[in-house]
Amino acid sequence: MKLTASLAVAASIVAATSAQTIQINNPTEGTVWNVGEKNFVGWTNNCASMGNASTAVKIELVEGPASAVRFVTDVGVLDCSGSNTRADATVPDTIKTGMYSIRVLTLPQNSYSPAFQVNNPKSQPPATTGGPTPTPSTPTGAGNLLTASGSLTALLGCAAAVLQYVV
Structure with a gap:
């Protein structure tokens, strides 16, 4: 009985930990943004736990x-304090064509989008000479990795506490 109650508490801690961050759902892999044009960042959940800071969160x-x-x-800047799930974002025309990700500076951890393409017609990538094209390494899934890592840490800490109590 004590073990079941302790595991239920541990599960709720893990759920609360992962629910405190937003999950970016736009841009996604395959999305193309053009510099100078208004785009949007979309997300689920909220970051109300950040208090007043959640009304002006940087989008990088x-x-x-x-x-x-x-x-x-x-x-751009977003307000993730409540029911908003979208904010405008514009990539300046000084940015070169390439693969990028969005990072939203939420607490307790940042939130990341999958990698997506940014096009700048003034700055096209150099032509290849027929050799292999390097694949850019981008922070795809970084948000999921961080969320899983934080949840696993919380779960392991709770499990250790339960074992000390039971033994």
Whole structure:
């Protein structure tokens, strides 16, 4: 009985931990944004747990592998304090054509979009010489990895506490 109650508490802690962040659902893999045009970032959940800070959360364009994501530029601000699930974002025309991700600076952890294409007609990638084309390494799934990692940590901590109590 004690074990069942403890596991129920652990499960609710894990659920609360993962529910505190937003999940970006736009842009998605395969999305193409053009510089200078109004696009939008879409999400589910909210970040009301951030308090007043949840009404003006930065939206950043980032690049690089999940282990070394690099900030590129700010593209907008969103309000994730309540029922809003969409915010405008515009990539400046100084950004080169390439693969990027969106990072939203939420707490307790940032939220990431899958990698997507940004096109800038003034800055096309160089033509290839027929050799292999390198695949850019982008932070795809970084948000899911971080959410899973945080949930696993919470679950393991609760399991350890339960074992100490039971034994």
